[in-house]
Amino acid sequence: MAATDGVWRSLLLGHAHRVLSVMRQNARFARKRDPSSHSPLLDGFVELRRIVSESDDVRSLDAMSYMSPFLQVVSSEETSGLITGEALTAVRSILREDLLQPHTVHAGECVAAIAHATSNCRFELSDARSDDNVLLLMLEVLVSVAECRAGVLLQPESVSEILQTCFRLSCQQRLSSLLRRAAERSLEACIRAFCVKARDTIESGKDWVEPEPVPEPTGEKAAAADGEDSAASSTPEQRDADSAEESMENAKDRESSSQSAASLSDSSPERAAAGDVPVEYKPLGSPAVARILEFACSLSDPHDQANSVPVRMVGLDLLALVLTSMGRAVGKSDVLLEILRTELSLMVVMNAYGADVDVRILSRCCSLILALFWTARDKMRVQFQVFLDRVFATIGEGKHVPVSLQEIALETLLDLCREPSFMADVFANYDCDVHAPNVFEGVCKMLSKNAFPVSGALNHIHTLSLEVLMAVVQSMVEEDASDASTLADEDEDDEDDVADADDTSGDASAVRHERRSGRRTSSESRSSARAPGGSQARAGKSAEGAGRHEPAERDADTSGWSVESIRMAKELKQRL
Numbered sequence: 001m002a003a004t005d006g007v008w009r010s011l012l013l014g015h016a017h018r019v020l021s022v023m024r025q026n027a028r029f030a031r032k033r034d035p036s037s038h039s040p041l042l043d044g045f046v047e048l049r050r051i052v053s054e055s056d057d058v059r060s061l062d063a064m065s066y067m068s069p070f071l072q073v074v075s076s077e078e079t080s081g082l083i084t085g086e087a088l089t090a091v092r093s094i095l096r097e098d099l100l101q102p103h104t105v106h107a108g109e110c111v112a113a114i115a116h117a118t119s120n121c122r123f124e125l126s127d128a129r130s131d132d133n134v135l136l137l138m139l140e141v142l143v144s145v146a147e148c149r150a151g152v153l154l155q156p157e158s159v160s161e162i163l164q165t166c167f168r169l170s171c172q173q174r175l176s177s178l179l180r181r182a183a184e185r186s187l188e189a190c191i192r193a194f195c196v197k198a199r200d201t202i203e204s205g206k207d208w209v210e211p212e213p214v215p216e217p218t219g220e221k222a223a224a225a226d227g228e229d230s231a232a233s234s235t236p237e238q239r240d241a242d243s244a245e246e247s248m249e250n251a252k253d254r255e256s257s258s259q260s261a262a263s264l265s266d267s268s269p270e271r272a273a274a275g276d277v278p279v280e281y282k283p284l285g286s287p288a289v290a291r292i293l294e295f296a297c298s299l300s301d302p303h304d305q306a307n308s309v310p311v312r313m314v315g316l317d318l319l320a321l322v323l324t325s326m327g328r329a330v331g332k333s334d335v336l337l338e339i340l341r342t343e344l345s346l347m348v349v350m351n352a353y354g355a356d357v358d359v360r361i362l363s364r365c366c367s368l369i370l371a372l373f374w375t376a377r378d379k380m381r382v383q384f385q386v387f388l389d390r391v392f393a394t395i396g397e398g399k400h401v402p403v404s405l406q407e408i409a410l411e412t413l414l415d416l417c418r419e420p421s422f423m424a425d426v427f428a429n430y431d432c433d434v435h436a437p438n439v440f441e442g443v444c445k446m447l448s449k450n451a452f453p454v455s456g457a458l459n460h461i462h463t464l465s466l467e468v469l470m471a472v473v474q475s476m477v478e479e480d481a482s483d484a485s486t487l488a489d490e491d492e493d494d495e496d497d498v499a500d501a502d503d504t505s506g507d508a509s510a511v512r513h514e515r516r517s518g519r520r521t522s523s524e525s526r527s528s529a530r531a532p533g534g535s536q537a538r539a540g541k542s543a544e545g546a547g548r549h550e551p552a553e554r555d556a557d558t559s560g561w562s563v564e565s566i567r568m569a570k571e572l573k574q575r576l
Contacts, residue, residue, distance in 0.1 A: 008058045008099050012066050015090035016045045016052075019073060022086045028078060041076060044069035063100055063110035063150075067091070071117040081130045084123035088137040091118070095144040108153035108281025114145050115158040119165040132179050135169060139186040142166060146193040152201070153281045154194075156210060159288045162190055163295050171311075184314065188321060194288055195325035201285040202329045209335060210287035286333040292322055293339045300347040302354070309358055312351065316364035319344060323371035331376040340376055344368075345383045352391045359404050365391070366412035373416065381429060388426070388439050393446050396465075403461065410450075410464045413443070417471035424479040444472065 020042070023029045029039060048069045055061055073079055073087035091114060094100065100107055118141045125131055142162050145151055154162075169175065170183035201207050299315030301307055307315070323330060330336050351357070352365035369387050372380060395401055395409040416422050423440065430439040450465035 005058050008097065009052055009055075011093060011097060011099070012052050012058065013049060015086075015093060016048050016069070019070065019083065019086050019090060020045050022083050023073075023079075026080060026083065041069070041072055041079070044072055058099070059101075059104070062105045063107050064113065067094070067100075067110050067114065070094075071113055074121050075117045077122040077124075079123055081123045081126050081134045084121065085130075085134045085137050088118070088121075088134065088141050092137065092141050092144050095141070095148045098149060100148060100150045102150050102152055104150065107150045108155075111145055111148075111150050111154055112158050112281075114141070115154065115162050118142055118145070119161045128176075132176060135175070135179060136182060139166065139169065139183055143186050143189045143193070146190040151193065152197045152284045154284055154288070155281065156287045156291045159194055159284070160291050160295065163187065163292065166190060167295075167299075167314075170314075188318070191292055191318060191321055192325050194284060194292060195322055197284045198286065198289045199326050199329040201283045202332055206283055207285040207333060208282050208287070210290075286335045289322065289326065289330075289333075290335050290339060293319070293336065293344065296322065297339075297343045297347050300351060302350050309361065313360055313364060316347075316351065316361070316368060319347070320364065320368050320371050323368070323375050326375065328375055331379050337376065337379055340372065341380060341383060344372075345380070345386070349386060349390055353394065357405060359402075359408065362395075362405055362408050366408055370412065370415060373419070373422075385430060385436065385439055388443060389437070393442050396450065397446050398450065398461065406461060407464065410461070410468060414464070414468045414471055417468055417475055419475075421475070421479055423472050423475045444469070447472070 023042065029042060048066055051061065051065055052058065058066075070087045070090050074084055074091070079087075095114075100110060104110070118138055121134070121138050123134060142165060146154070146162065166183050166187035170180050170187060172180070296315045296318035298304070299307060300312050300319065301315075302312060326336075330340065348365050348368050351361050369391065372383070377384070392409050392413045395405055396413060398406045426443075427440040430436040431441055447465045447469045451462055451469060453459075453462050
């Protein structure tokens with residue numbers, strides 16, 4: 001017997017003895033020491049001790065066989081807070097000791113049962129301190145099941161149940177402030193664990209898509225169809241028999257719903273023998289993250305009267321947490337990318353662009369924009385156009401906007417302009433596209449206007465706008481220097497190839513022409529790959545846009561727009 005197996009065996013037996021000792025101190029269970037009477041809760045632990053003692057390897061046991069007795073106590077309304085807390089402590093210890101692995105028998109069903117039983121925990125209320133201790137243990141168990149290795153088998157329904165439980169506890173004003181803050185931290189820890197597991201699933205190529213539910217016929221058509229089927233295929237005697245059978249089924253359903261605690265003890269082999277189809281537990285992936293994003297977006301909706309400013313702040317923080325935890329993997333899923341382009345972007349604009357924008361809300365919206373830029377910049381061309389126009393240009397202009405909001409917008413724009421090639425990509429994707437507005441020009445005009453002290457006295461807005469302008473110029477200079485360095489390296493390679501051609505065939509002009517053509521093609525592909533619009537970027541200005549920008553022939557060369565951008569930036573610097 002391995003040493004680890006002995007540790008796990010002592011862990012299970014030790015926690016079973018602790019729960020039993022606390023239960024037997026309770027008057028309700030002390031009266032049932034009579035051998036003729038039986039308690040399902042006590043009998044479950046007796047069976048657990050027998051299974052663990054007779055097993056040669058605890059790791060080969062069915063997960064539900066040693067977890068069900070504890071979950072029955074957690075779900076039972078007959079137990080006190082002290083007994084429920086002891087059972088929750090046992091579940092937390094089992095999860096933290098990694099006894100439950102993804103390859104354990106019925107591990108998926110076990111983690112789903114833990115999430116459901118803990119989220120629906122019931123116990124008799126006593127004093128406030130003891131009740132808070134039980135609720136805190138509930139949060140710790142939810143975090144443990146999310147972070148354990150078998151937590152990768154949690155399904156989207158269980159993920160939603162865990163999030164709702166943590167958020168519900170964080171909003172209950174009757175609870176202490178410390179417990180509500182603990183619920184918020186638990187919510188963040190669960191989301192972080194879910195996103196890390198989903199990121200690994202997506203990057204390993206094991207991601208899956210949740211099938212869309214098939215809509216059932218409703219309304220008059222469904223009633224008519226049911227009426228026709230029953231009239232054509234049944235007789236009065238059969239209809240009477242069907243109604244009697246339906247009544248019996250309803251009675252059985254009511255009886256089974258009243259025994260929810262006992263249902264946890266039913267193992268999967270027994271259900272499979274009864275003819276039930278086993279549930280397929282897929283790894284945690286995009287569907288679970290989609291549930292998290294939808295949940296956070298619902299909390300961030302400013303049009304929902306139930307969402308106060310603190311609730312919207314929590315929702316925006318959760319959205320930023322998902323993006324930072326998922327990283328670039330969030331752009332590899334079409335399901336998640338669609339949510340980013342629609343619901344999440346809409347929440348950012350609705351919270352940042354309005355008549356009563358709060359400083360705390362705007363700062364979180366700007367943080368979200370930065371997170372989107374770092375994770376999915378090449379797949380959100382239209383969204384970044386809206387962000388630059390509606391958030392930064394409008395708020396940064398300062399019309400009917402408090403100075404604090406203007407500072408936040410300009411500071412975030414400064415962070416973006418300091419990113420390599422950001423403003424160059426903005427010019428290439430929008431100002432060089434005849435079908436897109438001149439975003440680069442609009443931002444520079446706004447900054448130039450803000451940088452000039454009309455009243456004669458300098459303030460923080462003037463210096464901040466000037467700093468953003470200098471960051472734009474610096475970005476263009478670095479971009480031009482990078483392109484010049486690349487061209488110099490390629491010219492040096494050309495000279496080497498020409499020398500080799502002179503030594504072999506003497507056809508130097510053909511080699512030089514071939515190298516220049518390949519250099520132009522590779523330069524264009526590099527520009528398209530780095531642009532925020534992806535393959536849609538760098539659409540050249542046609543003849544109808546030649547009055548505002550360089551002709552389309554000029555845009556065919558990669559360095560054309562960059563040189564023109566440097567010229568515009570230098571003229572703008574001289575004007576300042």
